[in-house]
Amino acid sequence: MDINDCPLLYKSDTAFALTDPAKLSRFLSVKGGSMKTYDLYGFDHDDLEAARVAVEQALGVQLAPHESLHRGDYYRLDTVGEENFVLQRNFDPFYEELYKSEFPEISILFYVNGTERPEELERILTARIPNLRLLRRRTL
Template identity: 35%
Template structure:
């Protein structure tokens, strides 16, 4: 069963988080810009497979955190449709805190 994980990064820079994740997971993000995602964000992966999204924890429409329960994390990493949650968690280390771990059918 695929997992959907959310990590928080306390560093203020989305670029710093992106660079650290790329180095730890040996992936290369694509930069994108979307008002829905809060401006510049980074994505790796495609639909129906493992997808990583790094974005700021700010809703562009009201200025509130996107993830209100985790407002003390300025940068978020979403890992969707993964079968290797534990492996990713160990690669990311202590700089990225696992905030949510869910399964969906």
């Protein structure tokens, strides 16, 4: 399951997925949850190291290197219970296909997951990284 897809929510012992954003919003407001945004950005070049340096400098963070069978070499920053960032190629080396085939011109993907400050991050990222663009925004 893609991190940007709707999460499973639990009621009693039965799991169900809320796919209607309006229903999910009402559910979260009743349960006291806050809306989280999941942004996907893309780089128009294929230099993962240059993308890492650009993101780290723009946000003042340090992305940790990771390796995965499906992602290959990638970078991430996790904060428990808060937003997290993933920087990876738009290619799955295991299946030898694009992760996001709707963006074939994009070589590097940057996920901003679970943020409560999407507009602020968008302003910072797009102002400081000229070859980065917002591809998709989902609020749950």
